[in-house]
Amino acid sequence: MKIDRQTVKTPRRMRAAWRALTLAALAPVPAASAPPALHSLVIQSSETLQIAPKEDKEWYEKGVWPLVGAGVTLAITNAIALWIVHLQAGKTFKATLKQRKIDQLSASLSEFYNPLLALIDINGEIFDKTSKKAWPEDEAGREAAALVWVETKKKVLANNLVIETILRTKTHLMSETDSLASYQPLLLHVAMYETFQTVQTDLYKKFMFPASVRSHLVDQRSTVLSAYYETSGDKI
Known part of the structure; x- marks a missing residue:
């Protein structure tokens, strides 16, 4: 049987074209070039970056002591206020007794x-x-x-x-x-x-x-x- 050469060449060409398309799809797409920077800023420092050490607090600044200190301060303030009220009440009472005695003598x-x-x-x-x-x-x-x-x-x-x-x-x-x-x-x-x-x-x-x-x-x-x-x- 006689084979037509043109018929045989056609599938080969198709396979070659398909292979070319596949390789083109798998090939990486080149990234778009970024626009050129207008200005450049360079910072130089002779100091090295260090992590600040943890602050060492006094004993009265740790734990429950701040709360205790606030409570003691409030208690002292109230005690002073009560003492002032007591003194004023005592003075008022003495003044009342004095005035009563003056009225009686009068x-x-x-x-x-x-x-x-x-x-x-x-x-x-x-x-x-x-x-x-x-x-x-x-x-x-x-x-x-x-x-x-x-x-x-x-x-x-x-x-x-x-x-x-x-x-x-x-x-x-x-x-x-x-x-x-x-x-x-x-x-x-x-x-x-x-x-x-x-x-x-x-x-x-x-x-x-x-x-x-x-x-x-x-x-x-x-x-x-x-x-x-x-x-x-x-x-x-």
């Missing part, structure tokens, strides 16, 4: 000793200047003095009523060195004086005004007044 003077002494002195002046022992010798003068005595006696009786009220209601304001027994004769005198104005009797001599009570009042008032000035800081 009331003792203004409501007990001062009015008692003033009323006793007023009554004493009335007796010395308008009672029977101060009347003139002439008849006309005595009649006029008697009329005056009738009116001034009313003032004495009114003052005695105030004295009696003070001795009955204000004795809690007496000084610590004073006593109610010192004023019993005065209380009896002012209570009985009005009775003996309507009933003339020698029994009145048993209820005469106690002269010693005034000096006692002066001494006690002086004691209270000195205590008041000392406590309040005022000068006499």
Whole structure:
């Protein structure tokens, strides 16, 4: 049989073409060239790179000690604050006690000793200047003095009523060195004086005004007044 050469050559050519395509596919693709750099920066250093050593902390900076330190600081701060509050409260309490004592001494003077002494002195002046022992010798003068005595006696009786009220209601304001027994004769005198104005009797001599009570009042008032000035800081 006669073989056509053209027919035989065709498969060989196809195989050669296929082999060429395969090799072209497997061949590496050349990388695209990078654009040229515009500038170049070169850094040179004579120092070598070293790793920093681990910082060595103090004992109070390690573990739970920072927390303990914060707690102790807070406790000390609170303790100082409480101590300051305590001092302020103590000062306030002392100031309150001082003011209370000043008020008590002031009331003792203004409501007990001062009015008692003033009323006793007023009554004493009335007796010395308008009672029977101060009347003139002439008849006309005595009649006029008697009329005056009738009116001034009313003032004495009114003052005695105030004295009696003070001795009955204000004795809690007496000084610590004073006593109610010192004023019993005065209380009896002012209570009985009005009775003996309507009933003339020698029994009145048993209820005469106690002269010693005034000096006692002066001494006690002086004691209270000195205590008041000392406590309040005022000068006499």
